[in-house]
Amino acid sequence: MFWIIVSIGIALFVYFVLIKPFTYWKERNVPSYSVLYMWADTFLGLIRYRTLPDAVIKLYKDFPNCRYFGAYQFSKPALIVKDTELIKLITVKDFDHFVDHSLFAPMESEELWKRNLISLKGDQWRDMRATLSPSFTGSKMKMMFGLMTDCAKQFVKYFKNQNENTTEMEMKDIFTRFTIDVIASTAFGISCDSLRDRENEFYLMGKKITSFGDNILENLKLFAFIFFPRLMKALGTTISDPKVNNFFRRIIRDNIRVREEKNIVRMDMIHLLMEAKKERSQNIDNLEEKRRKRELTEEDITAQAMIFFLAGFDTVATLMCFMAYELAINPSIQQRLQTEIDDTLNECSETLTYERLTKMKYMDAVISESLRKWPTGVALERTCVKPYTIQPVNDNENPVYLKEGNSVLIPLMGFHRDPKYFPEPDRFDPDRFADENKDSINAYAYLPFGSGPRSCIGNRFALMEIKLAFFYVLSEFDITVTEKTQIPIKLSKKLQLSAEGGFWLGLKQRNNK
Template sequence: MFIEFIILLGLAAFIFYKWSTAGFDLFEKIGLPYDKPYPLIGNQKDIVFKKCSMFDNIIKFYKQFNTSLSGIFDQRTPIFIVRDPALCKQITIKDFDHFVNHRTVFTDKDDGLFGNALVNMHNEKWKSMRSTLSPVFTGSKMRQMFVLINEVADESMKFLKKDGKTEIDFNIKDYFTRFANDVIASAVFGLKINSFVNEDNEFYAMGKKITQFSFWQNLKFMLFTNFKYIMRALKMTLFDAKDTNYFKSLVLDAMKYRQEHNIMRPDMINMMMEAKGMFIDKNDEKPIAKEWSDDEIVAQFFIFFFAGFETTSLLMAFASHELMVNPDVQEKLRQEIQEVKENLDGKPLTYEILQGMKYMDMVISETLRRWPPAVATDRECTKDFHYKDDEIDVTIKAGQHLWIPIVGYHLDEKYFPDPLKFDPERFSDENKANIEPFTYLPFGVGPRICIANRFALMEAKAMMFYLVGEFKIKPSSKSTIPMVLKKGGFQIAPENGFWSKLVPLKS
């Protein structure tokens, strides 16, 4: 009996090994250089065992070979790494019809919130939802929502000044996260929340819960990647039903109430109601019907919340860190802010004036180059794509995947000399024209570029305007200088948090 058990165990181990390494010879067969994978985890060993950050892992893949294309394995999935800007342009613009979709881990059958989100939609459904959402992010809509952002910024400044302290030593990322939370609550969901006063409010608690994946959620994500049909059969979802129902009721109840009482507000719920035809067009007096289900509508709000809560606060945190360690840049930005304030003469900041602040734009642009929140973007091949250059002759098959290593381009000295230096002058009017196209991709590129990028930029610039205009950002005894990123996981963060010291400017 024991011998039979050992034989069965050995057979099971052999079958598992063969399954976990199936397809690992793909790149060798087509003559493409690739990083040797490990069973099941592929080339994510350093992430799994917390030896480096995802940020540094992508840079390693980018630098590993000098060819325009190379290969890695994300667990068991082969991934083509696009290292050449010209090829990046071809894939994302010229031959976009071959690469319309992102790689799909979740569909609407797997998770109602993630699966129905714009980023996971495919083909015509994606195009239709993109056209539905695009009017939400026009200049006129940004102008309306900026009023709401200004209100939140005012509340955040009152919080910093409330005790009249001569200096504030704290983890500034928490402050930015609360600001981002309240902006999303107001400009997206139409809620009035002050997370600086009510620190443990339900909306903020939910944001922290869904963006800071637990061990169980990370495990479920891995299981969905490798055993999608089993997870689907077991009716497993990435998020708990309680969390899903919270967002559904938040959005659908608000939409219903506003329609019944004809309430208009310059936020995303109102704009989505217009797009869905729930409000009558004054010129036409006929509803513009959009056949979107409740789940599809709620999913868009969820993904804006998911991305905005963490990604935008990270942008602000890295911007403040760079201003902290580059006081000359901070002072130059402060001078621009003071000039704007003098010209405003007590009037509130407007969207147009913020957009016209050139050095502010340079600082935020350089922050996004040095610390892009999305270290890579992906595409799924929808129909066979043949590529040939002096070294490579390959066909990417339909259903195969590729990564565009954003952080690799951003930190390549060939495109950005002295890439580790924080230098906003790269984006001055004189210099930004010299940046090679398709090497600066903080929000992705092509028709699949992040639809909310203008909103994120507006939010980050507004926060920096008020913060740098009222305080000096100085190093704390706990500050991470030089920056050392936390190892393991997919989120970018310093090893010990974004600690800073805020010192009020003298009157």
């Protein structure tokens, strides 16, 4: 009898935990993978059988005759959307049904992470987005232009002082140091020189934040957080490093204290959040407004600063690496960009202005093509917040009824590498984004910064950062391949988009300089 009960218990566990969750889409007549396939794929994901871009492109290519199909994020249902008209509906026209992101892992114990702009939901997200948006307008970018320019000049000066014709280096390391200096200056009001002061706190904390997912043990830790959140919380385990959290708390606390004591006003993100904090504590009387616009705390300000730091240095540095790589293996494109840079310098008497930088069309095209071929966000995700029906369009479709909590995943990199939208997708061709060709690009097949109201708030900041770095680097150097350069590039199997073994390239002094 005992073994019968045990056997029944095991059978019930297997069915309700290991099988039943993976029948969600089949029960709703949505094309989907088999249960066996999903468990095999989950295992392959844990051991990093594929790179992240390969996994996303595979998603895009699966079920080739379907506008969508059902998959799972571990055991959570996710609808994979492969149709540009559906993307337009989900991200723009019917955005009020898909306002939120779902958290990849439970964040109840991660105080800073659950408060940041990416994690916030509903009205709290709308409120914080409205508060932060003024930090990223064109006029604010113009105000930050000088600070970024100083960082770019400092960056280039370091390599000019090497007194070597060609300097070989790992580009992720140097671009990370540059982007950290930019963020420290423009967002925190702190001057850094990470190429010379190589172990400064900002750099070390940045490396700690981005090291998550670097090995299989950390993948298993994430797996445990998803399937056994209560156990992990009871064990006192956190996803983020407490040292990193406390570093940012200290930086923000000291920053706010100095600004208040010395009446320092810097028109940056921290200033806007400080002003919003003051206004709310003084002016919110209406109960409904109090519910929607809760008072901002120092912890809220720290959370936004932390996510801005993370998004502003690592993803930007990664894109810069891929762009440098493409310029190195496509010297004719690099020379054409250098010609535009030289002409621009001549037109503005060797002193670059914000207005002139924004008019560099070939620079824009090179960056746009880098974002197409190597989008740092390889997929977009939205969460259904109220019932939504996808109406059938083709004969093989039935209505799909999405309910609150269902995820929608858009395999962005698949669109960017689809010859239907971008002929010869593996070829690096900035002319795709020339003025005469822009109109032929499907706006919902090219989404490097997302789409709709929940698109990347800092895209202008990132683009200016990249433009200034390459403007000053290419005005003095050629970016070249070296013996260590991988051609073709081999992608890493880490959780983040990166190159196996790093991005090794050279900086060679230009002959005419």
